[in-house]
Amino acid sequence: MEALIALVIGVLTAGGVFLALRGQTFPVVLGLTLMSYAVNLFLFVMGRLAIGVPPIISDAAAGYTDPLPQALVLTAIVISFGMTAFVIVLALKARAEFGNDHVDGLEREADRR
């Protein structure tokens, strides 16, 4: 279980870094999204992996799982969601300003004249 989760986080991060280094805004936005998925998963499992236990102390249950990472990850999800929405709008604006989706806004020869 630990190995699987670690592998998932690793692959998501690697894919995110690869895409974030691309030259077009769309892959960059996707890369940032993958990285934020990876970090959300990472934060979540920092409360340790447990199955079938409630996030609160209860006499009926055998144990409990740490509720704090769940609260942290909710905050992180909301923030990264907002940021992704913002960066998509910004990328669209850059696309409209430059006429292409290169991150440096490289202009085509035809546009420059």
Next chain:
Amino acid sequence: MNVPDHLPILPVVLPLLAGIALLALRRAPLAMQRGAAVAATLALLPLALALVQATADGAHLVYKLGNWDAPYGIVLVADRLAAWMLLTTALLALFALLYALTGIDREGRHFHILFQLQLFGLNGAFLTGDLFNLFVFFEILLLASYGLLLHGGGRQRVKAGLHYVVINLVGSTLFLFAVGTLYGVTGTLNMADLAVKLAATPPENAALVQSAALLLFGVFALKAALVPLTLWLPAAYSHTSAPVAALFAIMTKVGAYSILRVYSLVAGEAAGPLAHLLDAWLVPAALATLALGMLGVVASGSLRQQAAWLVVASAGTLLIAFGLGSPAALAAGLYYLPHSTFAAAALFLLADNIARARGELADRLESGPALPRARLVGGLFFVVAIALAGLPPLSGFLGKFMLLQAALDSTRMPWVWSVVLVTGLVGVIALARSGSLLFYRTHTPHGEPAAPTNAALAPVVGLLALVAGLTVAAGPLSEFTAATAAQLTAPQHYLDAVLGGAR
């Protein structure tokens, strides 16, 4: 309700409420919005002064949100350092806002709202005593800064903004990885509790904790524009509007503040595996930042670009002081911090005045028509240049002098002295060249260029008056920063104040 008890949270809540009120007022007449924005920003000043006074005796004001005891609840902590940063921010914000009132706030509809939210994020970051809340306040100030950076629009601004947003999103991701690892190992995010738990890290977790702490350092270094994470700054700062660039002069200091706050707590003498963690990295990187910043100043093609590179150079100087880490060096850095913030902001505002008066040439460093009111504008430029280059008699000189003196008993003294002195000379040459190009090598203008108005020059004069004030009151102020440094090098009081009976 007893107001003094709630003092530490007021500088956080006030800009938030002001931002919300301005959002409700966004269809109201401009004069009303401006009045509300100025009133809210002015109100931060007495709050910051009250906090300085309340913390001047060395007290830590701990504000428990929801009255939950640390480490279970979230705390805000006001000490001398936080109060000092709040005061600097309040003064800077006031003059940046006054400059925006000359018409720049009309270029987009949400300027005043975003400005208040930016202050909300800044003040929160300075006051929080919790690592995750530091992340949240970072995100708030960043999100507001994205909007402010793009205020007014334009191709260059959108391009610089895109780069700024993407690199900061990557930084936020790394911040969360570091925070997650620290939580996974210690089970706490309260900075004081973290310091206690990290000092007792078992050896098998030492490598994990060290990598998390260095990852966190990388994030703060990105905000502080430390080499090699510098290159996003010049484009972003030189292409945004002048009042925003002036306000952003404090943003690199947020990174430097975070380094100082977190590592003075978790990487001090008694910090177990983290003791002296940054010693090998911070000073060399800061020296490189200063050198690169000054080279950028020489190579700049426009005055605003030059101002942006000067921000990089001042971040380098500041981090040299924080990296040396002795009480004397910290005191010098903390004295230099408001000086470099005010002086850089003054140059951004003055550059905008010059750019507006020169028409098509804008602020490019090329000889052009003589400026209207050249004596006044040139005189102001002369004073700003003296302040930024660190020449006597202004506070830049005093700050650098204190830093050099503090470096005397460090093993890195030859490096610090040579880099600080040589870059100082390079800065003087570059600024003298800019001044002579802009004010001496001129020809008679065709037509009647628009003269800089008094309203637009007043914030520059105000910021320079603050620099003069730092110089005149250097004695008591450097005593205050020395006391702050003493407080930072003895983190035990902070831990006792926050954790209280919990230990």
